[in-house]
Amino acid sequence: MEAKILLDAGVKALVEVRDLVVKRGDRVVLEVPQLEIRQGEVLSVIGPNGAGKSTLLYVLALLHPPAAGEMWFGGHRLSSGDDMVKLRRRMAVVFQEALLLDASVKDNVLAGLRLRGGVARPQAGKRASYWMKRFGVEQLAGRHARQLSGGEAQRVSLARAFVMEPELLLLDEPFSALDAPTRSALFEDFEQVLRDSHTTTVFVTHDRSEAMRLGDRIAVVIDGRLAQVAEPEVVFSSPADERIASFVGVENLIPGRVQQQQDGLALVSLGAVSVEVASDLPSGRRVLVGLRPEDVVLALPFVDRQPSSARNHLQGRVTRVTPLGSLVRVSVDCGVPLVTLVTRRSSDELGLADGVEVMCSFKATAMHLLAR
Numbered sequence: 392m393e394a395k396i397l398l399d400a401g402v403k404a405l406v407e408v409r410d411l412v413v414k415r416g417d418r419v420v421l422e423v424p425q426l427e428i429r430q431g432e433v434l435s436v437i438g439p440n441g442a443g444k445s446t447l448l449y450v451l452a453l454l455h456p457p458a459a460g461e462m463w464f465g466g467h468r469l470s471s472g473d474d475m476v477k478l479r480r481r482m483a484v485v486f487q488e489a490l491l492l493d494a495s496v497k498d499n500v501l502a503g504l505r506l507r508g509g510v511a512r513p514q515a516g517k518r519a520s521y522w523m524k525r526f527g528v529e530q531l532a533g534r535h536a537r538q539l540s541g542g543e544a545q546r547v548s549l550a551r552a553f554v555m556e557p558e559l560l561l562l563d564e565p566f567s568a569l570d571a572p573t574r575s576a577l578f579e580d581f582e583q584v585l586r587d588s589h590t591t592t593v594f595v596t597h598d599r600s601e602a603m604r605l606g607d608r609i610a611v612v613i614d615g616r617l618a619q620v621a622e623p624e625v626v627f628s629s630p631a632d633e634r635i636a637s638f639v640g641v642e643n644l645i646p647g648r649v650q651q652q653q654d655g656l657a658l659v660s661l662g663a664v665s666v667e668v669a670s671d672l673p674s675g676r677r678v679l680v681g682l683r684p685e686d687v688v689l690a691l692p693f694v695d696r697q698p699s700s701a702r703n704h705l706q707g708r709v710t711r712v713t714p715l716g717s718l719v720r721v722s723v724d725c726g727v728p729l730v731t732l733v734t735r736r737s738s739d740e741l742g743l744a745d746g747v748e749v750m751c752s753f754k755a756t757a758m759h760l761l762a763r
Contacts, residue, residue: 403430404463405559405591406451411460413446421446423460423617426610428559433585433592435606435623437599439638443615444595445563451593452484452561465558480507482559483552487567489544491536496528496547499536503555522550525584542573549581553588560592567597578604599639603627611635628683629759636681636761642730643682646763649674656755663726667702668758679761686757687731689721691741692750701752705729709747712738719743725751 404427411423421443428434428451436444449455450462453475462469464478483503491499500519504510510518523529526546531539539547545565552560565581566574582605585592596602602609602623609626611619619631630636636644649672650665651658657670659680672678688699692706707725714720719738721731729751733743741749 404428405430405465407461407463408451409461411450411462412458413443413450413455414458419458419615421450421612421615423447426617426620428591428593429607431589431591432607433594433605434608434610434620435602436593436595436610436612437597437602437638438612440597442612444597444612447610447612447617448484448561448563448593448595451559452482453479454484480555481557482561483555483557485545485548485552485560485562485565487564489539489541489548491539491544491547494536495532496523496534496536496539497532499547500551500554503551507555518554518556519550522554523547525553526550526580540573542569542577545569546577546580549584553584553590558591560590561595562592563595564597566601599627611638613638630681630761633679633761636679636759640683641681641759642684643680643687643728644761645680645682645727647678647680649676649678649760657760659760661727664705666705666758667755668760669755670758670760672760672762677763679763681759681761682729682753682757684720684730684732686753687729688752689723689731689733689737689741689743690750690752692748699752700754702755703751703753705751707749707751709743709745709749711745712743721749723749723751 406428408423408426412419413421436447438444450457492502497519500523501515504515520529523532526549528543528546528550531543566578578601594605606623608620609623610617611626613634619626619635627639630639630641633644645661647659647661649657650660652674655669655671657668657672659666659668659678661680668680688701705725707723709721710724711722712719717735718732719735721733721743723729723731731751
Protein backbone atom coordinates (compact mmCIF):
# COMPACT_ATOMS: atom_id res chain seq x y z
CA MET A 392 0.00 0.00 0.00
CA GLU A 393 1.32 3.46 -0.88
CA ALA A 394 1.17 6.11 1.80
CA LYS A 395 -0.72 9.09 0.35
CA ILE A 396 -0.92 12.21 2.46
CA LEU A 397 -3.22 15.04 1.49
CA LEU A 398 -2.64 18.36 3.22
CA ASP A 399 -5.63 20.14 4.72
CA ALA A 400 -6.45 23.49 3.17
CA GLY A 401 -4.09 26.13 4.51
CA VAL A 402 -1.66 23.63 6.10
CA LYS A 403 1.88 24.13 4.85
CA ALA A 404 4.35 21.30 4.44
CA LEU A 405 7.83 22.08 5.77
CA VAL A 406 9.28 18.86 4.33
CA GLU A 407 8.11 16.85 1.33
CA VAL A 408 9.48 13.53 0.14
CA ARG A 409 8.50 11.64 -3.00
CA ASP A 410 9.59 8.29 -4.43
CA LEU A 411 12.48 8.08 -1.97
CA VAL A 412 14.74 5.02 -2.20
CA VAL A 413 17.64 4.35 0.17
CA LYS A 414 20.17 1.60 -0.50
CA ARG A 415 23.02 -0.07 1.34
CA GLY A 416 25.16 -1.52 -1.40
CA ASP A 417 22.73 -3.07 -3.84
CA ARG A 418 20.06 -3.71 -1.20
CA VAL A 419 17.05 -1.39 -0.85
CA VAL A 420 16.60 -0.62 2.85
CA LEU A 421 13.91 2.05 2.68
CA GLU A 422 11.17 3.15 0.28
CA VAL A 423 8.99 6.20 0.89
CA PRO A 424 6.43 6.73 -1.88
CA GLN A 425 5.22 10.02 -0.40
CA LEU A 426 5.52 11.88 2.87
CA GLU A 427 4.74 15.43 3.91
CA ILE A 428 5.70 16.84 7.30
CA ARG A 429 3.41 19.71 8.15
CA GLN A 430 4.55 22.97 9.64
CA GLY A 431 4.25 22.81 13.45
CA GLU A 432 3.25 19.16 13.71
CA VAL A 433 4.80 16.28 15.61
CA LEU A 434 5.16 13.22 13.38
CA SER A 435 5.84 10.06 15.36
CA VAL A 436 7.63 7.31 13.43
CA ILE A 437 7.13 3.76 14.68
CA GLY A 438 7.96 0.28 13.45
CA PRO A 439 9.78 -2.92 14.42
CA ASN A 440 13.52 -2.96 15.05
CA GLY A 441 15.42 -2.78 11.78
CA ALA A 442 12.38 -1.58 9.82
CA GLY A 443 14.09 1.61 8.59
CA LYS A 444 12.91 4.24 11.09
CA SER A 445 16.37 5.63 11.87
CA THR A 446 17.32 5.49 8.20
CA LEU A 447 14.35 7.74 7.42
CA LEU A 448 15.45 10.19 10.10
CA TYR A 449 19.03 10.28 8.78
CA VAL A 450 17.76 11.04 5.29
CA LEU A 451 15.51 13.83 6.57
CA ALA A 452 18.51 15.22 8.51
CA LEU A 453 20.53 15.26 5.27
CA LEU A 454 23.04 12.87 6.84
CA HIS A 455 22.40 10.00 4.40
CA PRO A 456 21.86 10.71 0.69
CA PRO A 457 19.11 8.64 -0.95
CA ALA A 458 19.72 6.58 -4.08
CA ALA A 459 16.63 8.05 -5.74
CA GLY A 460 13.72 10.34 -5.08
CA GLU A 461 12.95 13.98 -4.44
CA MET A 462 12.99 16.01 -1.25
CA TRP A 463 11.83 19.56 -0.55
CA PHE A 464 12.66 21.65 2.51
CA GLY A 465 10.79 24.88 3.10
CA GLY A 466 9.46 24.78 -0.45
CA HIS A 467 12.95 24.41 -1.94
CA ARG A 468 13.74 21.25 -3.88
CA LEU A 469 17.06 19.89 -2.69
CA SER A 470 19.77 19.11 -5.21
CA SER A 471 23.42 18.08 -5.23
CA GLY A 472 24.43 21.71 -5.71
CA ASP A 473 22.92 22.85 -2.42
CA ASP A 474 25.03 23.80 0.57
CA MET A 475 23.98 20.91 2.80
CA VAL A 476 25.85 22.25 5.83
CA LYS A 477 23.85 25.48 5.61
CA LEU A 478 20.60 23.53 5.33
CA ARG A 479 21.50 21.29 8.27
CA ARG A 480 21.91 24.37 10.42
CA ARG A 481 18.17 24.91 10.04
CA MET A 482 17.66 21.55 11.78
CA ALA A 483 18.60 19.94 15.08
CA VAL A 484 19.08 16.23 15.75
CA VAL A 485 18.97 14.41 19.10
CA PHE A 486 20.19 10.82 19.14
CA GLN A 487 19.58 7.90 21.48
CA GLU A 488 22.91 8.47 23.19
CA ALA A 489 23.73 11.99 24.35
CA LEU A 490 26.71 13.12 22.24
CA LEU A 491 28.21 15.83 24.42
CA LEU A 492 31.45 17.75 24.13
CA ASP A 493 34.22 17.37 26.69
CA ALA A 494 33.12 20.61 28.33
CA SER A 495 30.67 22.10 30.82
CA VAL A 496 26.89 21.86 30.51
CA LYS A 497 26.61 25.53 29.54
CA ASP A 498 29.33 25.24 26.92
CA ASN A 499 27.55 22.21 25.45
CA VAL A 500 24.26 24.08 25.24
CA LEU A 501 26.00 27.07 23.62
CA ALA A 502 28.07 24.96 21.21
CA GLY A 503 25.66 25.09 18.30
CA LEU A 504 25.09 28.83 18.57
CA ARG A 505 28.84 29.47 18.65
CA LEU A 506 29.37 27.25 15.63
CA ARG A 507 26.60 28.88 13.66
CA GLY A 508 27.48 32.43 14.63
CA GLY A 509 25.26 35.43 14.13
CA VAL A 510 23.93 35.50 17.72
CA ALA A 511 25.43 38.07 20.08
CA ARG A 512 26.99 36.65 23.26
CA PRO A 513 24.46 38.27 25.66
CA GLN A 514 21.54 36.97 23.60
CA ALA A 515 23.13 33.51 23.30
CA GLY A 516 23.62 33.42 27.06
CA LYS A 517 19.97 34.32 27.69
CA ARG A 518 18.77 31.65 25.29
CA ALA A 519 21.02 29.05 26.87
CA SER A 520 19.81 29.93 30.38
CA TYR A 521 16.18 29.77 29.26
CA TRP A 522 16.47 26.30 27.74
CA MET A 523 18.62 24.92 30.55
CA LYS A 524 15.90 26.04 32.93
CA ARG A 525 13.12 24.52 30.78
CA PHE A 526 14.88 21.16 30.89
CA GLY A 527 15.85 21.37 34.55
CA VAL A 528 19.64 21.58 34.20
CA GLU A 529 20.23 25.27 34.91
CA GLN A 530 21.77 24.39 38.29
CA LEU A 531 24.21 22.10 36.46
CA ALA A 532 25.51 24.82 34.10
CA GLY A 533 29.08 24.65 35.42
CA ARG A 534 29.24 20.86 35.78
CA HIS A 535 31.39 18.88 33.37
CA ALA A 536 29.55 16.64 30.91
CA ARG A 537 31.44 13.57 32.15
CA GLN A 538 29.82 14.01 35.58
CA LEU A 539 26.24 13.82 34.32
CA SER A 540 23.84 10.92 34.68
CA GLY A 541 22.20 9.52 31.56
CA GLY A 542 19.01 11.49 32.14
CA GLU A 543 20.90 14.73 32.83
CA ALA A 544 22.99 14.27 29.70
CA GLN A 545 19.90 13.80 27.55
CA ARG A 546 18.31 16.89 29.09
CA VAL A 547 21.42 18.83 28.06
CA SER A 548 21.17 17.39 24.54
CA LEU A 549 17.57 18.57 24.27
CA ALA A 550 18.42 22.03 25.61
CA ARG A 551 21.27 22.25 23.06
CA ALA A 552 18.81 21.36 20.27
CA PHE A 553 16.09 23.82 21.29
CA VAL A 554 18.50 26.71 21.88
CA MET A 555 19.14 26.61 18.12
CA GLU A 556 15.45 27.37 17.48
CA PRO A 557 15.45 24.81 14.65
CA GLU A 558 12.88 24.81 11.89
CA LEU A 559 12.92 21.01 12.05
CA LEU A 560 13.72 18.91 15.12
CA LEU A 561 14.61 15.24 14.58
CA LEU A 562 14.84 12.75 17.44
CA ASP A 563 16.02 9.15 17.20
CA GLU A 564 14.64 7.22 20.21
CA PRO A 565 15.99 9.82 22.67
CA PHE A 566 14.58 8.15 25.80
CA SER A 567 15.13 4.46 25.09
CA ALA A 568 18.40 4.14 27.05
CA LEU A 569 16.97 5.67 30.23
CA ASP A 570 15.52 3.87 33.25
CA ALA A 571 11.73 4.03 33.64
CA PRO A 572 11.42 6.81 36.29
CA THR A 573 13.99 9.03 34.53
CA ARG A 574 12.36 8.39 31.17
CA SER A 575 8.88 9.23 32.46
CA ALA A 576 9.96 12.52 34.05
CA LEU A 577 11.95 13.66 31.02
CA PHE A 578 9.19 12.64 28.62
CA GLU A 579 6.64 14.78 30.46
CA ASP A 580 8.95 17.82 30.39
CA PHE A 581 9.72 17.26 26.71
CA GLU A 582 6.04 16.85 25.85
CA GLN A 583 5.22 20.20 27.46
CA VAL A 584 8.10 21.95 25.67
CA LEU A 585 6.90 20.62 22.32
CA ARG A 586 3.36 21.82 22.92
CA ASP A 587 4.57 25.26 23.98
CA SER A 588 7.12 25.73 21.19
CA HIS A 589 5.12 24.26 18.25
CA THR A 590 8.41 23.07 16.79
CA THR A 591 8.02 20.90 13.70
CA THR A 592 9.25 17.52 14.94
CA VAL A 593 9.94 14.01 13.70
CA PHE A 594 10.07 11.66 16.68
CA VAL A 595 11.34 8.12 16.08
CA THR A 596 10.36 5.65 18.79
CA HIS A 597 9.62 1.97 19.34
CA ASP A 598 7.27 2.86 22.21
CA ARG A 599 3.68 2.95 20.96
CA SER A 600 2.38 4.89 23.97
CA GLU A 601 4.99 7.63 23.44
CA ALA A 602 4.06 7.80 19.76
CA MET A 603 0.37 8.21 20.58
CA ARG A 604 0.95 10.85 23.25
CA LEU A 605 3.25 13.03 21.17
CA GLY A 606 2.20 12.49 17.59
CA ASP A 607 -0.28 14.65 15.73
CA ARG A 608 0.14 11.92 13.12
CA ILE A 609 1.92 8.59 13.11
CA ALA A 610 4.05 7.12 10.32
CA VAL A 611 4.49 3.35 10.38
CA VAL A 612 7.59 1.85 8.75
CA ILE A 613 7.41 -1.89 8.13
CA ASP A 614 10.01 -4.00 6.30
CA GLY A 615 11.78 -0.96 4.89
CA ARG A 616 8.68 0.73 3.51
CA LEU A 617 6.48 3.57 4.71
CA ALA A 618 3.25 1.62 5.12
CA GLN A 619 0.76 4.05 6.68
CA VAL A 620 0.58 7.68 7.77
CA ALA A 621 -2.48 8.89 9.65
CA GLU A 622 -3.79 10.31 12.90
CA PRO A 623 -3.04 8.08 15.93
CA GLU A 624 -6.62 6.93 16.38
CA VAL A 625 -6.75 5.80 12.73
CA VAL A 626 -3.46 3.88 12.85
CA PHE A 627 -4.31 2.11 16.09
CA SER A 628 -7.98 1.35 15.37
CA SER A 629 -7.92 0.98 11.57
CA PRO A 630 -4.46 -0.25 10.54
CA ALA A 631 -3.91 -0.50 6.80
CA ASP A 632 -2.77 -4.13 6.73
CA GLU A 633 -2.12 -7.21 8.85
CA ARG A 634 1.53 -6.38 9.55
CA ILE A 635 0.65 -2.94 10.92
CA ALA A 636 -2.26 -4.38 12.90
CA SER A 637 0.02 -6.88 14.61
CA PHE A 638 2.62 -4.23 15.41
CA VAL A 639 0.15 -1.72 16.93
CA GLY A 640 -1.36 -4.31 19.25
CA VAL A 641 -4.41 -5.65 17.42
CA GLU A 642 -3.92 -9.13 18.87
CA ASN A 643 -7.19 -10.54 17.59
CA LEU A 644 -6.86 -11.06 13.83
CA ILE A 645 -9.41 -13.68 12.81
CA PRO A 646 -10.02 -14.86 9.23
CA GLY A 647 -13.63 -14.76 8.04
CA ARG A 648 -16.00 -14.08 5.20
CA VAL A 649 -18.72 -11.44 4.81
CA GLN A 650 -22.04 -13.30 4.71
CA GLN A 651 -24.41 -10.39 4.45
CA GLN A 652 -24.26 -6.62 4.01
CA GLN A 653 -26.98 -4.19 4.92
CA ASP A 654 -26.87 -0.45 5.57
CA GLY A 655 -23.20 -0.40 6.55
CA LEU A 656 -23.44 -3.42 8.85
CA ALA A 657 -21.73 -6.62 7.76
CA LEU A 658 -22.49 -10.07 9.13
CA VAL A 659 -19.14 -11.89 9.12
CA SER A 660 -18.74 -15.64 9.53
CA LEU A 661 -15.69 -16.64 11.57
CA GLY A 662 -16.38 -20.34 11.12
CA ALA A 663 -18.01 -21.53 14.32
CA VAL A 664 -19.51 -18.11 15.13
CA SER A 665 -20.63 -14.94 13.35
CA VAL A 666 -20.21 -11.29 14.33
CA GLU A 667 -21.71 -7.99 13.21
CA VAL A 668 -19.17 -5.41 12.05
CA ALA A 669 -19.60 -1.81 10.96
CA SER A 670 -18.29 -2.11 7.38
CA ASP A 671 -19.32 -1.53 3.76
CA LEU A 672 -17.42 -4.53 2.37
CA PRO A 673 -19.67 -6.62 0.10
CA SER A 674 -21.00 -10.13 0.68
CA GLY A 675 -18.60 -12.91 -0.20
CA ARG A 676 -15.44 -10.92 0.57
CA ARG A 677 -12.75 -12.80 2.51
CA VAL A 678 -11.49 -10.68 5.38
CA LEU A 679 -9.45 -10.50 8.55
CA VAL A 680 -11.42 -9.22 11.53
CA GLY A 681 -9.25 -7.03 13.75
CA LEU A 682 -10.26 -6.42 17.37
CA ARG A 683 -8.12 -4.85 20.07
CA PRO A 684 -8.03 -6.78 23.39
CA GLU A 685 -9.08 -3.72 25.39
CA ASP A 686 -12.30 -3.44 23.32
CA VAL A 687 -13.62 -6.79 24.60
CA VAL A 688 -15.75 -6.63 27.77
CA LEU A 689 -15.82 -9.75 29.95
CA ALA A 690 -18.73 -10.78 32.17
CA LEU A 691 -20.04 -13.94 33.76
CA PRO A 692 -22.56 -15.58 31.41
CA PHE A 693 -25.30 -16.33 33.95
CA VAL A 694 -25.49 -12.86 35.48
CA ASP A 695 -27.88 -10.18 34.23
CA ARG A 696 -25.85 -7.82 32.07
CA GLN A 697 -26.09 -4.07 32.24
CA PRO A 698 -27.66 -2.39 29.15
CA SER A 699 -24.99 -2.05 26.48
CA SER A 700 -24.61 -0.86 22.89
CA ALA A 701 -22.47 -3.93 22.10
CA ARG A 702 -24.04 -5.98 19.30
CA ASN A 703 -21.78 -9.01 19.75
CA HIS A 704 -21.92 -11.43 22.68
CA LEU A 705 -19.90 -14.65 22.48
CA GLN A 706 -19.87 -17.20 25.27
CA GLY A 707 -16.62 -19.00 25.88
CA ARG A 708 -14.21 -20.55 28.34
CA VAL A 709 -11.01 -19.00 29.73
CA THR A 710 -7.93 -20.85 28.51
CA ARG A 711 -5.20 -18.71 30.04
CA VAL A 712 -4.81 -15.81 32.49
CA THR A 713 -1.59 -13.78 32.33
CA PRO A 714 -0.94 -10.92 34.83
CA LEU A 715 0.59 -7.82 33.24
CA GLY A 716 1.11 -5.45 36.13
CA SER A 717 -2.13 -3.52 36.69
CA LEU A 718 -3.79 -5.37 33.78
CA VAL A 719 -4.54 -9.01 33.12
CA ARG A 720 -4.41 -10.65 29.68
CA VAL A 721 -7.15 -13.23 29.33
CA SER A 722 -7.36 -15.78 26.50
CA VAL A 723 -10.84 -17.13 25.79
CA ASP A 724 -12.08 -19.89 23.48
CA CYS A 725 -15.38 -18.68 22.01
CA GLY A 726 -15.38 -21.06 19.07
CA VAL A 727 -12.63 -18.72 17.89
CA PRO A 728 -9.73 -17.64 20.11
CA LEU A 729 -10.05 -14.17 21.62
CA VAL A 730 -7.52 -12.21 23.66
CA THR A 731 -8.88 -9.64 26.10
CA LEU A 732 -7.44 -7.16 28.60
CA VAL A 733 -9.09 -6.42 31.93
CA THR A 734 -7.99 -4.67 35.10
CA ARG A 735 -6.65 -6.78 37.93
CA ARG A 736 -9.65 -5.72 40.01
CA SER A 737 -12.10 -6.93 37.35
CA SER A 738 -10.21 -10.19 37.05
CA ASP A 739 -10.48 -10.77 40.80
CA GLU A 740 -14.18 -9.84 40.90
CA LEU A 741 -14.97 -12.24 38.05
CA GLY A 742 -12.83 -14.99 39.53
CA LEU A 743 -11.03 -15.47 36.22
CA ALA A 744 -9.03 -18.69 35.94
CA ASP A 745 -8.52 -21.47 33.44
CA GLY A 746 -11.85 -23.14 32.65
CA VAL A 747 -14.13 -20.35 33.91
CA GLU A 748 -17.05 -19.63 31.56
CA VAL A 749 -17.38 -16.00 30.47
CA MET A 750 -19.29 -13.81 28.05
CA CYS A 751 -17.23 -11.69 25.63
CA SER A 752 -19.03 -8.56 24.39
CA PHE A 753 -17.84 -5.99 21.88
CA LYS A 754 -19.31 -3.31 19.64
CA ALA A 755 -19.71 -3.57 15.88
CA THR A 756 -17.68 -0.36 15.59
CA ALA A 757 -14.81 -1.80 17.67
CA MET A 758 -13.84 -4.19 14.87
CA HIS A 759 -11.94 -3.38 11.69
CA LEU A 760 -12.10 -5.46 8.54
CA LEU A 761 -9.03 -5.99 6.37
CA ALA A 762 -9.86 -7.31 2.90
CA ARG A 763 -7.82 -10.38 1.96
